[in-house]
Amino acid sequence: MSIKLEHISYKYSPGTAYEKAALDDVSLEIPQGSFVGIIGHTGSGKSTLIQHMNGLLKATEGALYYEGENIYQVGYNMKKLRTQVGLVFQYPEHQLFEVDVLTDVCFGPKNQGLSPEECEARAREALELVGFPESAYKDSPFELSGGQKRRVAIAGILAMKPRVMILDEPTAGLDPKGRDDILDQIAELKEKTGMTVVLVSHSMEDVAKYVDRLVVMDHGKKAFDGTPKEVFAHYKELEEIGLAAPQVTYIMHALAEHGMNVKTDATTIEEAATEIMRSIHG
């Protein structure tokens, strides 16, 4: 029960003057139920990578297995893959288009061939899961705040009951409060549904707080793959590829260098605070 990428390479416009290698020999396994963060600077291949995971892009080289089946084999049911592996694009609210919120969220299940009653039940369940208020179900999606629009867009994918949810920068363009709300909601959803979640992010703080595994991309290659603690232990190498560890990593290292008896591997503010208190009070 997993997504497994084996030696995936991808080139945009191969064989033309515009040929661009975007992924270079990436191997990766994502077990069902994990919460994986993908980070990397602009152009490192994050979006290209996740579009392989639900078959939107087909690797130039390599193989991709979903639940043990090679998705590139002849006759593979791509439609099923796309409903099981939901992809929420950057700025997903740009894809809202129906007259009201409920109808918009019904779009996916309707496409899956469910009856109108089933669609509505799915949509209501999904909207409740993302914490969207029932009083606004009949509102136009275009009149909502940025954070609420994004909730509706995420509900639209959830209503298809995916087993894997991939989110490309779900907090882009939101204010700090909106960002925390959306990420808390995603973490809660994961707990409630047992879905696999793949989160593409620019923010080290965000990924450190939520994910249990971190994949760092650099120039189309996988540079690091491990728990946030394992990855941030390489903070000096991360800097060399234009990334930084969360600020607390630097603070803890600075405190240790100044003689304070603290462990340096905290990746969240809460962990750092606990460690500093332990060091002070013994």
Ligand SMILES: Nc1ncnc2c1ncn2[C@@H]1O[C@H](COP(=O)(O)OP(=O)(O)OP(=O)(O)O)[C@@H](O)[C@H]1O
């Ligand atoms: N449609 C396309 N045609 C040609 N090249 C592309 C296309 N999309 C992306 N690329 C190139 O492929 C490389 C990887 O891009 P990709 O969008 O996957 O990176 P990213 O890490 O998701 O970046 P960002 O953080 O800016 O979204 C980049 O060099 C990019 O310019």
